[in-house]
Structures are given as C-alpha cells and as structure tokens.
Amino acid sequence: MSGAHGMIRSIRELDLAGKRLFIRVDFNVPLDKKTGAVKDDARIRAAIPTIALARAAGAKIILASHLGRPDGAVVPALSLKPVAARLAQLLGAPVQSADDCVGEAVQAQVAKLAGGDVLLLENLRFHAEEEENGEAFSRALASLCDVYVDDAFGTAHRAHASTAGMVAHVAQKGMGLLVAQELKHLRPLLENPPQPYIAVLGGAKVSDKIKVIDQLLGKVDALLVGGAMAYTFLAAQKIAIGGSRVELDKLDVALRILEKAKSANVQVLLPIDHVVAADLKSTSGEVQSVVAEKMLGLDIGPKTAALFAEQIIGAKTIFWNGPMGLFETPAFAAGTKAVADAMVRATALGALTVVGGGDSAAAIAQLGLAEKVSHVSTGGGAALELLEGRELPGVTALEQ
Ligand code: AMP
Numbered sequence: 001m002s003g004a005h006g007m008i009r010s011i012r013e014l015d016l017a018g019k020r021l022f023i024r025v026d027f028n029v030p031l032d033k034k035t036g037a038v039k040d041d042a043r044i045r046a047a048i049p050t051i052a053l054a055r056a057a058g059a060k061i062i063l064a065s066h067l068g069r070p071d072g073a074v075v076p077a078l079s080l081k082p083v084a085a086r087l088a089q090l091l092g093a094p095v096q097s098a099d100d101c102v103g104e105a106v107q108a109q110v111a112k113l114a115g116g117d118v119l120l121l122e123n124l125r126f127h128a129e130e131e132e133n134g135e136a137f138s139r140a141l142a143s144l145c146d147v148y149v150d151d152a153f154g155t156a157h158r159a160h161a162s163t164a165g166m167v168a169h170v171a172q173k174g175m176g177l178l179v180a181q182e183l184k185h186l187r188p189l190l191e192n193p194p195q196p197y198i199a200v201l202g203g204a205k206v207s208d209k210i211k212v213i214d215q216l217l218g219k220v221d222a223l224l225v226g227g228a229m230a231y232t233f234l235a236a237q238k239i240a241i242g243g244s245r246v247e248l249d250k251l252d253v254a255l256r257i258l259e260k261a262k263s264a265n266v267q268v269l270l271p272i273d274h275v276v277a278a279d280l281k282s283t284s285g286e287v288q289s290v291v292a293e294k295m296l297g298l299d300i301g302p303k304t305a306a307l308f309a310e311q312i313i314g315a316k317t318i319f320w321n322g323p324m325g326l327f328e329t330p331a332f333a334a335g336t337k338a339v340a341d342a343m344v345r346a347t348a349l350g351a352l353t354v355v356g357g358g359d360s361a362a363a364i365a366q367l368g369l370a371e372k373v374s375h376v377s378t379g380g381g382a383a384l385e386l387l388e389g390r391e392l393p394g395v396t397a398l399e400q
Contacts, residue, residue: 006399072128138165151176202227203322273301299325
C-alpha cells in the first residue's frame with residue numbers, strides 16, 4: 001500500500017522463519033452465556049489465512065486479542081481459553097493458551113515455542129493499560145516478539161497498547177491478510193471511486209453517522225436513507241412519522257445535512273412508503289405511504305425498496321451501512337433484503353459493492369449473500385472512521 005499513505009508491508013513480505021511473531025487478531029466473539037462456548041466463530045475463521053501463512057513460514061506464533069469489556073479486571077467469563085479450543089479445531093493443529101498476556105510465565109512459554117507453534121495469550125483487556133495505551137505495558141507486549149503483525153481491522157480505530165503503543169518497540173512490522181483486504185476495498189472509496197457512487201445508510205441513529213455523512217456528501221452522487229434514521233430526516237421536514245423512532249435533538253443536524261446535500265448537488269432519497277405496526281413487538285405490519293398517528297415505521301415500504309434497488313443497480317460504486325428496518329423480525333426485513341439483493345445484482349453488473357460492518361454485515365451474512373458482493377467489512381466502527389477520512393491509529397502505526 002502506498003500513495004497518499006505511508007508504505008505498509010504485507011505479512012507476505014516479512015521475514016518470519018524462526019522469528020517470534022506477534023499477531024494482533026480480533027477474537028472478540030460472542031460466547032454462549034450458559035456453556036461459555038464460542039457462539040459464532042466468523043472472526044476466528046477470518047484470521048485463519050494469516051495464521052496458516054505464518055505457520056507455513058515457520059514463525060513462532062503469539063496471538064493476542066481482547067474479548068468483551070472486562071475493563072481492566074480479570075473476568076473468568078471473558079477468558080480466551082474457549083477461543084483457543086475452537087481455533088485448534090479450525091487450524092487442525094494444537095493451540096497453547098497462556099494465563100496472562102505479559103509477565104515471566106508468558107515469557108517462559110514463548111521461549112519454548114518452536115517454528116509453527118501457536119500460543120494464544122489471555123484477554124488483553126484484563127489489563128487496564130491495554131485501552132490506556134500504557135507505555136510499560138506496551139513495552140512488555142513488545143518484549144515477547146521480533147515481528148509485529150496487525151490483522152484486527154475491527155480495532156484499528158483504537159489507539160491501544162496492542163494496536164498502537166507496542167508497535168514502535170518492535171523491529172519488523174506489517175499487516176495481516178485481513179487488514180490488507182479491508183484497505184484494498186475501503187481506500188478506493190476515499191480516492192476516486194467509479195461513478196455513479198451512492199451510499200445507502202440505515203440503522204438506528206443519525207447521531208452515529210453525522211461525520212460519515214458529512215464526508216460522503218463531498219463524494220457521492222446520491223444518499224439513500226432508510227432505517228429509523230430516516231424518521232429524523234422526515235420529521236425535520238415536518239413530514240408525519242407517527243410514533244416512529246426519532247432523534248428530536250438532531251432535527252437541526254438533519255436539516256443542515258439536507259441543505260448541504262442540496263448545495264453539493266447530492267440527491268437525498270428518503271422513504272416514500274413504510275411498513276408500519278402498532279409496536280416494536282408486532283410480528284406483522286401494513287404498508288402506509290405516510291406513517292399514521294400512533295403507528296411506528298419499522299421498515300421501508302415496497303415502493304421505497306424498488307426505488308432504492310433501482311438506484312443501487314444503476315450505480316458503479318455502492319457503500320452500504322445499516323439495516324433498512326427492524327430486520328431481526330421477519331415482517332420488517334424485506335427492505336434490508338431488497339437492498340442486499342440489489343447489491344448482489346450490482347456486483348454481477350461490475351460495480352464495486354462494499355458493506356460496512358455491524359448490522360448490515362450480519363444481515364447480508366444471514367441472507368447467505370456475503371460472498372456475492374465485492375467486500376463485507378469486519379469492522380463497523382473502523383470502516384466508518386476510515387470513510388470519515390480519519391487516520392486509523394492501528395493502520396498508521398504500521399506505516400514504514
Ligand atoms: P445501528 O446499530 O445504528 O446500525 O442500528 C441497527 C438497529 O436499528 C437494528 O437493531 C435495527 O433493528 C434497528 N432499526 C432499524 N430500523 C428501525 C426502525 N425503523 N425502527 C426501530 N428500529 C430500527
């Protein structure tokens with residue numbers, strides 16, 4: 001990777017044979033509350049190509065991750081040990097686990113590693129210094145290894161000890177295959193993406209997405225807005241939204257965005273019909289062109305879905321973040337499915353189609369369509385911050 005950014009070496013370019021290789025992975029997986037077993041191993045599977053490459057190169061592999069929010073305390077329920085077990089199954093090789101991520105016992109375990117061995121450290125966030133990016137802790141992590149590789153795109157927007165602080169203290173550094181994939185697909189969206197370029201935004205809140213919208217308005221030809229977020233834009237224009245979810249303190253922000261879009265010549269498409277129901281627990285809905293009093297808009301309606309699909313299919317670059325409705329309930333999932341289907345069709349027609357993490361990634365995976373778009377990001381927050389034009393500390397740290 002070069003250009004406006006400093007050069008970042010790929011793990012393929014690093015000298016790994018016999019070296020102690022520290023890989024920051026994202027093993028922040030959901031665990032079953034009762035059994036403690038790994039409930040969804042997608043993030044573990046996403047790291048396998050990098051780990052397999054490192055094993056084949058004969059590195060002594062030290063893996064590190066956070067899991068949940070232990071906030072600097074040792075929380076046994078957030079131990080990475082169940083992850084080690086699942087990783088061993090997926091790799092078809094033994095995975096050792098450590099009781100901590102720094103200290104003498106860990107040093108001794110690392111010293112015994114042979115080329116190709118894999119050791120998973122304990123949860124980094126059992127130490128408060130991880131999120132504080134503490135200097136002593138950063139040095140303690142760095143002392144474990146000769147080479148540092150970051151493959152945790154999901155935490156690349158955080159300046160933590162394992163993503164930023166330790167990197168300066170390691171002689172060789174680079175990115176794993178997953179981070180390389182993410183940058184390869186996300187950076188072109190900031191440069192000169194093929195036009196028409198449209199962004200489809202949904203989800204719960206405008207407030208989470210103000211900065212990304214501001215940045216996108218300078219780049220996109222159209223902005224399609226669905227999900228609960230759309231009701232803040234409609235309410236700002238005094239269009240009735242019944243009892244739909246809305247951010248009343250963001251009406252002025254919504255108006256400013258609409259004004260800015262107008263002067264930038266960016267079309268903003270809002271829902272022209274809705275699937276509504278009496279409450280969030282409803283299991284069926286009805287279509288209305290304007291949300292009636294006391295009703296809640298819980299999905300974009302069929303006319304809106306068709307309009308959005310037409311726009312998506314006609315575009316050359318599409319970025320999508322956020323579901324179009326309460327997609328967890330099947331009665332309100334049609335709008336999100338229509339957007340996912342249109343993304344797949346646009347991809348088949350040669351468009352660059354990118355799904356930015358979080359709920360939209362979960363939705364497209366649930367529909368079995370993740371393989372049929374150009375890229376599904378593993379990092380919701382990191383992908384949005386990159387599109388906001390911000391530096392990601394975890395990426396900047398890797399620049400030579
Ligand atoms: P976010 O985390 O901002 O991507 O928001 C995703 C959440 O917003 C999902 O749980 C959706 O079910 C929810 N959501 C989307 N549209 C609506 C809506 N119209 N009303 C209520 N919740 C919604």
